[in-house]
Amino acid sequence: MIFSKVKSILFLFFLITFGVSGQVADTIKVTQFGVKSNSYSNASKGVREALEKCKGKQNVVIQLPGGRIDLWPEDAIKKEIYISNSTESDTLSKVKSIGFYFDNLENVTLDGNNTLVVLHGKMVSFALFNCQNIEIKNIQFDYERPTMSEVTVVSVSPSAIKMKIHPDSRYFIENGKIGFYGEGWKSNSHHTISLDKEKNLMRYSSFGPFLKSKAIQEENRTVLFEGDFAKEKYKDGDVLSIRDTYRDNCGGFITLSKDIVLSNVKMHFMHGLGIVSQFAENITLSKVVVAPREDSGRVIASFADCFHFSGCKGKILVDGCRTSGSHDDPMNVHGTHLKITEISQDKKIIIVQFMHHQTYGFEAFFAGDSISFVSPQTLKPIVSGKLKSAKLINKKEMELVLDGKISDKVKVGDVIENTTWTPEVTIKNSRFERTNTRGLLLTTSRKVLIENNIFYRTGMHAILIANDASSWFESGSVSDVTIRNNTFEECAYNSGTIINIAPENHELVEGYYVHRNIRIENNTFKIFDKPILSARSTDGLFFSNNTINQSDLLSAGSNENSFSLTACNNVVIKNNKFGTTWKPKITTDKMTKKQIKTDIKDLNSK
Structure with a gap:
């Protein structure tokens, strides 16, 4: 027994020392390339050369010196990047300056040694292209002059x-x-x-x-x-x-990469959309903080969103993170609907177009991907298909060749969604605060778990589940969402309900529901106003065993309804504890009494 334990300890030591590949991890110190802490000189060249040194190696640790280093656009990598929800539709250059540029690297760890990296001008803190098994840890990023x-x-x-x-x-x-x-x-x-x-x-x-x-x-x-x-x-x-409202950058960028971990990373300011993961697989954010430095006296850390995931797959894990001070949503997970503009005569080729002026210029489909043809008016899938090939023919259009013929049910004007690139999402043990907009935006068809989080005074909905093909064209019908053991404290003081399930299906189809299987249970709501939950076109909605307590933060508005439901089915609202001076009310529209089970007495149908 003792021998067995000794073997286990030795094996663990072997893994830590030599890495999973069995090779001794090379350590590359940026000081070898002229980078000096607290020198206030431009370290861009040295950082770039250190990362270039990783090429061809299988197990590398890049080590920063601690203290402070400064990066200027001069001597930094320049690359044209088209970023989801962040590329303005104009003729200005899309070339970005990148602080830490990871290009076709594998098994690399950037150990920041708690270094404060100060960016000058408008720069992307870090960018990963076609990388695998990368970890960025123990590092802080800030701007010498924030664009806020x-x-x-x-x-x-x-x-x-x-x-x-x-x-x-x-x-x-x-x-x-x-x-x-x-x-x-x-x-x-x-x-x-x-x-x-x-x-x-x-x-x-x-x-x-x-x-x-x-x-x-x-x-x-x-x-x-x-x-x-x-x-x-x-x-x-x-x-x-x-x-400025012009989004011409992002805080960090991860694309066409797999198995990426950000651990103990602090983003004290990000210009543009925040940390954007775009067509990436398996992303972990562990103890990532988006907040101003405590000694800075500033209140805003992000120009727009904090964590943005567009067209990702595999597993997204956000654990032990905190966001405080953003001009837009702390987190957004979605796909992208592209509109069909042309169908070939043989019904094997389609041309599709990016529709929103801030999202275009990147490949949104790949050979072998599964797709869904969707009605933009109803958001109902028409038929599914599979791609034989896909190519970007210009910045706003892609040519897709299908593996087989397109159904006669599909027409020009319909939209398509990439159903291969949809992620499973877990968000836990995190805190989201100090934003005038929403907390989490989530539209993905795979499993979603939101637990043990604190949503503190988000200006709008703490959680929004949308899906649309007419405004942002952000795709994704949910089918398995669990929201449990969270605290929602005095949210939605600017507008709306605390949790909002709001697909933008402009035409309702009898018997079809955009979203399915959403469970909201064992949460604590501290509310000053009466609206808690609104939902549209959802089948299987459970709101149970939640505790709702009253706050005197602000005076209540005119909306008397705690729950507003439109065209939903299999709704259960039961066994909730209300510590409020008023009794909850439910209003339904385009529903029958058989479609809802509740122990709330005040139930009104429009």
């Missing part, structure tokens, strides 16, 4: 507002007008979100009144704005975060 400007209201009167400009936000005053700039850029628009720091609430705002007023420079980065503020609702202590 932040100001704090110091004093308010009907004719003047005084503001303190954050030290990281560069600005100028010219002819009495304020403007913001950075390393190689200048703001052309001023999309603004306000943060009530006292209540930790974020809301859409406007910088327009300040742009119309006269800006006067005072001491210590304080600016006085003289103008008409009588109708404005700013108050002392509010923080305004201001950015």
